[in-house]
Amino acid sequence: xxxxxxxxxxxxxxxxxxxxxxxxxxxxxxxxxxxxxxxxxxxxxxxxxxxxxxxxxxxxxxxxxxxxxxxxxxxxxxxxxxxxxxxxxxxxxxxxxxxxxxxxxxxxxxxxxxxxxxxxxxxxxxxxxxxxxxxxxxxxxxxxxxxxxxxxxxxxxxxxxxxxxxxxxxxxxxxxxxxxxxxxxxxxxxxxxxxxxxxxxxxxxxxxxxxxxxxxxxxxxxxxxxxxxxxxxxxxxxxxxxxxxxxxxxxxxxxxxxxxxxxxxxxx
Amino acid sequence: xxxxxxxxxxxxxxxxxxxxxxxxxxxxxxxxxxxxxxxxxxxxxxxxxxxxxxxxxxxxxxxxxxxxxxxxxxxxxxxxxxxxxxxxxxxxxxxxxxxxxxxxxxxxxxxxxxxxxxxxxxxxxxxxxxxxxxxxxxxxxxxxxxxxxxxxxxxxxxxxxxxxxxxxxxxxxxxxxxxxxxxxxxxxxxxxxxxxxxxxxxxxxxxxxxxxxxxxxxxxxxxxxxxxxxxxxxxxxxxxxxxxxxxxxxxxxxxxxxxxxxxxxxxxxxxxxxxxxxxxxxxxxxxxxxxxxxxxxxxxxxxxxxxxxxxxxxxxxxxxxxxxxxxxxxxxxxxxxxxxxxxxxxxxxxxxxxxxxxxxxxxxxxxxxxxxxxxxxxxxxxxxxxxxxxxxxxxxxxxxxxxxxxxxxxxxxxxxxxxxxxxxxxxxxxxxxxxxxxxxxxxxxxxxxxxxxxxxxx
Numbered sequence: 244x245x246x247x248x249x250x251x252x253x254x255x256x257x258x259x260x261x262x263x264x265x266x267x268x269x270x271x272x273x274x275x276x277x278x279x280x281x282x283x284x285x286x287x288x289x290x291x292x293x294x295x296x297x298x299x300x301x302x303x304x305x306x307x308x309x310x311x312x313x314x315x316x317x318x319x320x321x322x323x324x325x326x327x328x329x330x331x332x333x334x335x336x337x338x339x340x341x342x343x344x345x346x347x348x349x350x351x352x353x354x355x356x357x358x359x360x361x362x363x364x365x366x367x368x369x370x371x372x373x374x375x376x377x378x379x380x381x382x383x384x385x386x387x388x389x390x391x392x393x394x395x396x397x398x399x400x401x402x403x404x405x406x407x408x409x410x411x412x413x414x415x416x417x418x419x420x421x422x423x424x425x426x427x428x429x430x431x432x433x434x435x436x437x438x439x440x441x442x443x444x445x446x447x448x449x450x451x452x453x454x455x456x457x458x459x460x461x462x463x464x465x466x467x468x469x470x471x472x473x474x475x476x477x478x479x480x481x482x483x484x485x486x487x488x489x490x491x492x493x494x495x496x497x498x499x500x501x502x503x504x505x506x507x508x509x510x511x
Numbered sequence: 512x513x514x515x516x517x518x519x520x521x522x523x524x525x526x527x528x529x530x531x532x533x534x535x536x537x538x539x540x541x542x543x544x545x546x547x548x549x550x551x552x553x554x555x556x557x558x559x560x561x562x563x564x565x566x567x568x569x570x571x572x573x574x575x576x577x578x579x580x581x582x583x584x585x586x587x588x589x590x591x592x593x594x595x596x597x598x599x600x601x602x603x604x605x606x607x608x609x610x611x612x613x614x615x616x617x618x619x620x621x622x623x624x625x626x627x628x629x630x631x632x633x634x635x636x637x638x639x640x641x642x643x644x645x646x647x648x649x650x651x652x653x654x655x656x657x658x659x660x661x662x663x664x665x666x667x668x669x670x671x672x673x674x675x676x677x678x679x680x681x682x683x684x685x686x687x688x689x690x691x692x693x694x695x696x697x698x699x700x701x702x703x704x705x706x707x708x709x710x711x712x713x714x715x716x717x718x719x720x721x722x723x724x725x726x727x728x729x730x731x732x733x734x735x736x737x738x739x740x741x742x743x744x745x746x747x748x749x750x751x752x753x754x755x756x757x758x759x760x761x762x763x764x765x766x767x768x769x770x771x772x773x774x775x776x777x778x779x780x781x782x783x784x785x786x787x788x789x790x791x792x793x794x795x796x797x798x799x800x801x802x803x804x805x806x807x808x809x810x811x812x813x814x815x816x817x818x819x820x821x822x823x824x825x826x827x828x829x830x831x832x833x834x835x836x837x838x839x840x841x842x843x844x845x846x847x848x849x850x851x852x853x854x855x856x857x858x859x860x861x862x863x864x865x866x867x868x869x870x871x872x873x874x875x876x877x878x879x880x881x882x883x884x885x886x887x888x889x890x891x892x893x894x895x896x897x898x899x900x901x902x903x904x905x906x907x908x909x910x911x912x913x914x915x916x917x918x919x920x921x922x923x924x925x926x927x928x929x930x931x932x933x934x935x936x937x938x939x940x941x942x943x944x945x946x947x948x949x950x951x952x953x954x955x956x957x958x959x960x961x962x963x964x965x966x967x968x969x
Contacts, residue, residue: 254814254824303558303580303604329583352828352847352880357554357584359876383583397584401575464827 256349258465259284260458261472264291268299268334269323271342272487276326278344279398279405281483286344287461288407291450296335296418298322299409301396304331306490306498308426315421316495326486327405329383329396331422337413337443339450341457343406350464355399360406364395370460376447382429385410389431390442412444412453542597544612547579547588556608557581559601568596570616577613594618661688669693757899761939764897765947769955771913771929774798777961789862794913795833795887796857798958802885802908803829803849804967805954812950813882815903816941823905823941832881832901833861835868836891843901844873845881889913889931898936905938906947931958 263271271290278286297320298310304324306312309331315322320333332338343364347355353363365380372378376387385393385408398405419437432440444453461467547557557579564576575587598615601607661669661676665688669676672693679696681688743751774794781792806813810825817824832845844864846857867873884901889912896909911932918928937947957963 254822255827256824301580301583302560302585326585327583328580328585351826351882352830352876354876354879356876357581357586361583395583399584399586401573401587401589 255464255466256285257468258349258461259286259468259470260289260461261286261470262289262291262454263472265294265336266290267295268293268297268340269321269487269489271340272299272323272325273483273485275342275344275405275407276398276485276487277483279326279400279403282344283346285346285349285465286342287467288340288342288344289454289457290340291454292336292412293334293338293340294336296320296333296415298331298333298421300324300331301329302326302486303328306495309423310498311421311423312495312498316492316499318421320421322490322495324488324490325396327396327398327407330394330425330427332394332409333414333418333421334409335415335418337411337415337445339410339412339444339453341408341410345404345406347402347404355402355404357397357399360397360399360404361395364406364408367460367464368393368457370463371453371456372447381431384429386431387442387447391440392442392444410444410453411441412450414441414443541618543592543594543616543618545576545590545614545616546610546612547607548609554581554609556606557586559603559605559607559613560585561603562599563587564596566596566599570594570596579607588613590616592616592618660686665690665693672697753902754899757902760900760902762900762936763939763944763947765935765937765944765951767933767935767951767955769931769933770918770959771931772959773961774958775913775929790855790858791862792858795885796854796861797961798910799831799833799846799849799857799861799885800852800854801957801961801964802831802883802954804957804964805950806883807850807967808953809946809950811942811946812906812937814905814941815882816905816938826882828880828882830880830882832884832904833864834884834886834888835865837868837871842868842873842878843881843884844868844877845879845884847880884908886910896934898934900936900938905941907936909934909936 261274268290271288271293275288278288298315300306300309300322302324306315306322310322314320334340350363353359361380361383365385368380368385369378372387378385378387380386381389381391383395384391385395391411393408393410395406395408397407416438448456458467558581560578560580562577564570564574570576570590570593572590572593574590576590577588579586579588594616596614597617600612600614607613660681660683666676668690669679669688674693674696676688676693679688679692682692683689771794774797777797778792778794785792806829811823813829814823814825816822828847829849830845830847831849832843834841834843844867846852846860846864849857852860864873864877867877881901881904883904884898884907886896886898886907886909888896889910893911896911898907898909900907911934913929913931915927916930917925918930920926933951935947935951
């Protein structure tokens with residue numbers, strides 16, 4: 244019945260796809276929050292690397308607890324506090340971002356709560372990494388074996404939700420020195436150091452292959468509609484009230500005195 | 512965690528007066544404590560990020576109240592009631608434990624706690640006159656404020672005998688006045704008047720009427736001939752709504768007979784090789800799995816119809832709902848993604864859902880997202896059912912009892928066959944008789960020749 248196969252693609256919910264390369268992470272986050280709060284369509288935002296190394300904290304992140312503030316100030320690393328929950332990352336051109344912004348009924352059987360959304364995302368990426376490494380969702384991270392290569396965060400509103408992931412396609416070990424060991428770590432980390440805990444996605448597949456496979460996986464559940472946009476410039480509305488902010492020098496300096504020596508000792 | 516057992520519904524509300532039933536109308540001006548509800552497995556506490564409302568604000572149902580953060584997610588908490596914020600108990604930046612009160616609200620008259628919209632649409636029932644449960648429902652009664660605690664049935668009993676319920680000493684929980692207390696009071700007071708003929712006996716029960724064990728010994732012949740009024744609440748109220756909507760859909764029914772001899776043998780084989788005492792093999796998991804196989808070939812049977820846009824949404828997952836009769840009413844939890852589960856996995860998941868259903872602990876996720884429904888009404892009785900659709904699904908299958916009936920074998924001899932009658936109800940706007948017939952033929956073939964399942968096994 245050819246009408247059924249036609250109906251199949253018409254019948255799937257629509258997902259707009261927006262792709263950037265090297266877009267600033269602050270602008271990406273501005274766009275995502277705006278789409279979450281003002282759009283009624285489903286979106287997938289993919290950013291292939293970001294232009295400047297930036298520290299991104301979750302919505303309630305406190306610099307004194309999470310960052311080596313002195314080095315951050317010294318090297319003038321930008322620090323952003325995003326609108327979603329979760330932990331701290333330092334992102335750069337080696338980071339790949341994939342974000343889903345959906346209506347709560349967009350995915351059949353997925354309720355708008357953290358666990359179901361996280362679970363659904365892992366089944367999608369299961370398809371992406373089929374036959375590559377030993378991919379699975381471990382607590383809230385994407386891992387190959389027991390090494391993390393992707394971190395997740397979400398924001399859930401009354402009728403819509405955002406699930407965004409930063410993938411470590413590649414990273415520079417020295418950048419990790421700006422971040423403290425977080426107080427709350429996943430159980431599976433055990434006591435591992437950063438180098439022993441994470442791995443690089445580039446050891447498993449290329450950027451192009453990852454993006455292609457992701458788009459293909461999305462295409463099995465949604466009717467995809469690519470949206471044209473300039474590769475590195477993100478459109479945003481200046482009148483929209485963003486929750487994502489860039490921390491000022493003053494805010495970072497204010498965090499300095501609360502960093503006592505006991506924090507330094509913890510790292511060892 | 513003890514909280515786990517209380518929180519079956521994402522918006523459980525703790526009330527500060529006593530009630531034996533969650534689904535009750537709140538009288539005027541009740542202060543309701545709104546807790547931080549369970550928002551996901553294993554989350555014990557959240558950080559309160561910001562309030563969208565302040566003390567004194569008028570709130571509407573479903574309006575966002577605040578934003579919290581748990582682990583990786585920020586989430587908006589919405590209101591279940593219309594009302595007014597009377598007291599905010601936590602401030603942004605504070606950590607709130609799940610179950611702790613977030614704020615207090617003054618709830619307006621006759622505000623019924625709502626299930627989420629998803630709950631209402633998915634709790635629907637197969638039309639059935641047979642059920643083995645009963646449950647006393649509290650009627651809305653303004654006398655509930657102050658005075659003795661008791662159910663309306665007991666109050667009416669007291670009224671019939673012309674006694675003041677507040678004079679009666681209650682021996683029930685929290686000093687509640689029970690039927691026995693009223694009767695005891697009457698004996699001690701020497702009142703032997705028969706209940707007045709004009710009074711309304713409000714013996715309130717949910718479907719069906721079950722014989723209630725009663726120590727009611729004072730009427731002459733133990734029978735009552737007056738009409739009784741049942742006010743519908745909770746599951747029954749949503750059944751009215753969903754059945755009314757289902758009645759608007761042009762249904763047609765397709766009947767078929769399936770020979771289950773092979774299935775009976777298969778079940779026996781599963782059971783004899785079964786080393787796990789926790790697992791009990793029944794027919795249902797195989798029927799569910801073979802149904803999923805048939806759906807793969809006939810996806811229009813696993814779809815949903817969007818009236819406004821005239822679109823058929825072919826659902827990707829086979830989330831097969833199984834109607835269950837519980838002491839709390841009929842519920843239809845569904846098994847997710849059956850196409851990716853083995854029969855053993857279906858057996859375990861079915862057992863898990865049954866356990867939760869019996870204890871009234873099904874989660875919203877368990878009862879929503881279904882794409883097709885199976886009703887095993889035959890477990891209770893009956894030869895044929897004529898099911899109404901569980902909207903927005905497009906098909907529903909009622910199965911009668913497996914009966915031993917005489918049938919002709921190929922050689923002309925009569926032999927006893929295990930026969931299952933199925934009745935497939937379908938939405939005629941989406942599927943036609945031929946589609947249902949072909950789908951049913953496929954399913955029937957897999958049940959009658961289970962070895963064919965191996966052909967399609969992945």
